[in-house]
Amino acid sequence: MSKISEADLIINEDGSIYHLNLLPEDIADTVITVGDPDRVGEVTKHFDSIELKKGKREFKTQTGYIGKKRITVLSTGIGTDNIDIVFNELDALVNIDFDTREVKKELKSLEIIRFGTSGSVQENIEVGTILASSYGLGLDALMNYYEADNSIEEQYLLQKITSHLPNLNAQPYLTAASKELLEKIAFDMPQGITATAPGFYAPQGRKVRAQLKVDNLIEKINSFEHQNLKITNLEMETAGIYALANALGHKALSVNAILAQRLKLKFASNPQQIVDKMIKTVLERVCG
Ligand SMILES: O=P(O)(O)O[C@H]1O[C@H](CO)[C@@H](O)[C@H]1O
Numbered sequence: 479m480s481k482i483s484e485a486d487l488i489i490n491e492d493g494s495i496y497h498l499n500l501l502p503e504d505i506a507d508t509v510i511t512v513g514d515p516d517r518v519g520e521v522t523k524h525f526d527s528i529e530l531k532k533g534k535r536e537f538k539t540q541t542g543y544i545g546k547k548r549i550t551v552l553s554t555g556i557g558t559d560n561i562d563i564v565f566n567e568l569d570a571l572v573n574i575d576f577d578t579r580e581v582k583k584e585l586k587s588l589e590i591i592r593f594g595t596s597g598s599v600q601e602n603i604e605v606g607t608i609l610a611s612s613y614g615l616g617l618d619a620l621m622n623y624y625e626a627d628n629s630i631e632e633q634y635l636l637q638k639i640t641s642h643l644p645n646l647n648a649q650p651y652l653t654a655a656s657k658e659l660l661e662k663i664a665f666d667m668p669q670g671i672t673a674t675a676p677g678f679y680a681p682q683g684r685k686v687r688a689q690l691k692v693d694n695l696i697e698k699i700n701s702f703e704h705q706n707l708k709i710t711n712l713e714m715e716t717a718g719i720y721a722l723a724n725a726l727g728h729k730a731l732s733v734n735a736i737l738a739q740r741l742k743l744k745f746a747s748n749p750q751q752i753v754d755k756m757i758k759t760v761l762e763r764v765c766g
């Protein structure tokens with residue numbers, strides 16, 4: 479087996495991985511990702527014990543227990559460029575031997591759940607909804623740089639979407655959630671395709687002062703439908719998470735607290751309460 483070079487996989491002097499600043503033993507088999515570093519503590523305040531708190535840049539990590547279940551909570555910061563770092567480094571922590579720099583013979587599949595915030599693009603998905611992403615649709619460029627092994631079903635659905643959204647200046651990609659996690663955690667939640675944008679303003683159809691190049695983005699996204707599947711919401715990480723989890727052999731699910739209603743031009747007056755509801759609901763199911 480070939481060694482991974484020190485320029486490809488950077489290990490800090492103390493044996494931790496470059497950006498996440500974590501040692502292989504620091505992470506649990508179940509990992510919750512959040513965008514906002516302050517949300518890590520909002521999740522772990524429900525833990526029975528916390529064994530570790532580490533961090534570097536926007537990547538804050540806490541590992542602890544609820545009952546006998548060991549869970550890691552890690553902030554990714556915003557955007558799929560950060561997801562590239564987090565997913566490659568999480569995978570390296572479990573699947574590469576840091577002493578030999580070789581890929582381990584037996585690969586581990588992590589269970590990774592995102593607790594995110596998002597904006598609805600469908601009439602019936604109101605602010606306050608907790609929604610699960612059955613698919614992630616990437617409108618960013620991350621997957622132009624990785625080989626992806628997509629099912630026929632994913633390829634077909636992507637083709638339907640790209641012919642519906644022809645002028646997005648993007649090469650979209652699409653990956654399904656882990657079926658197992660959808661069934662375990664999201665069985666009673668509204669579900670749909672989550673579109674992941676490479677920005678918060680124009681890339682999500684928001685106009686403040688700069689002129690937009692893509693007209694009617696929200697309407698175009700809203701009007702896609704295929705066999706009762708719709709694009710339900712917009713945010714900035716899910717598609718990258720699903721695509722890299724698939725490429726690296728991990729299970730992933732993204733759960734979204736809906737804070738914005740883009741058709742009704744509304745934003746939540748109580749965002750923290752909605753996020754708390756998502757955290758409590760999903761943590762119970764992760765441990766159940
Ligand atoms: O609340 P988080 O998890 O960061 O998610 C959403 O909020 C951020 C934008 O405000 C983006 O990261 C978007 O995906």
Ligand SMILES: O=c1cc[nH]c(=O)[nH]1
Nearest residue numbers: 595596597713714738
């Ligand atoms: O509209 C929204 C709300 C939260 N996060 C996003 O990226 N978009």
